[in-house]
Amino acid sequence: MKKFIRHLIAAAALAVPASVFAAGASVPLDKAPIDIQNVESLQRGAQIFTNYCLSCHSAQAMRYNRLTDLALSEKQIKENLMFATEKVGDTMKVAMAPADGKKWFGATPPDLSLIARARGADYLYSYLRGFYRDPSRPTGWNNKVFDKVGMPHIMWEWQGDQVMETVKGKDGHDTHELKLVKAGAFTKIDENGKANTAEFDSRMADLTNYMVYMAEPVQVKRQQIGYVVLMFLVLLLLPFAYFLKKEYWKDIH
Known part of the structure; x- marks a missing residue:
């Protein structure tokens, strides 16, 4: 009985979305x-x-040649997307040594092949847009979603500088909000100090979209096949259903 209860608890834990554990209940995504x-x-x-x-x-579970599924030719992949290898069939390895990553960032940067399945799309999208200046951190950056993150903000020239502000909520409690104080290449601040981050958000949405695809590349074709199968079943069964209805109700009408 105890063994059954342990298995039940484990199954329930697996059913909880990973983004809940990753971000914490206090951080809205x-x-x-x-x-x-x-x-x-x-x-x-x-x-x-x-x-x-x-x-x-x-991203060692992903091969460059899988990008041909995205309507890219091998020539386009080699000329625009391959920098660490010359073979289009190679996996997406990184040139940086793991020891160097641990030395520079405090921990070896993780493989991102399945990060979208582990963390969730909402987590990634919020994380990519959640960096802010923090002089107390070794890199000078922190993240609203991942507190005390070791990764610097590599997109800061696109987004600009955000700061974390403490403001009073409607309920009287202090809340933490990000404010853009210096615009980047894909953001702007108007004369009233209001920030517009639509273009930067769009680019982070594209990046998140790709990482969701990369975690399970076959899902694109699977969904396409699913639509075709459903359409086929509808076209196949609809005439039978119609004639069956006529036969069933013929003595009444």
Whole structure:
């Protein structure tokens, strides 16, 4: 009986979304606008990932040639997305040695192949947009979602500088909010001090979208096949249902 209870508790724990554990109950997550059928978004996300994330993180469960599923030719992949290898069939390895990563960031940067399945899309989207200046941290950066994060804000030139402000909520309790104080290449602040981050948010949505795809590349084709199968079943069964109805009700009408 005790063994059964332990198994039941373990199953319940696995059923809880990973993002709850990752962010904590006190940190609200923004909804990620994910659409893995949007090939253009996935292409943009792949470009950001290979140009920025692969500098420190690997994705060894993902091969470059899988990007042909995103309507990219091998020539385009080699010319625009491959920097650490010359073979399009290689996995997305990182050039940085694990020992160097641990020395520079305090911990070896994790492999990102399955990060979207482990953390959740909302977590990633909120994390990528949640960096703020923190002089107490070794890198000068902290993150609203991941407190005391070791990773610096590699997109700061795009987003600009955010600071964490403590403000009074409607209920009288102190809340922490991010405020953009210096605009980046893809953000702006108007004359009233109001920040517009739509373009930066769109790019982080593309990156998140790609990481969701990368965690399970086959899901794109699986969904496409699913739509075809459902359409086939509807077209196949609808005539039978119609004639069955006529036969069943013929003595009444």
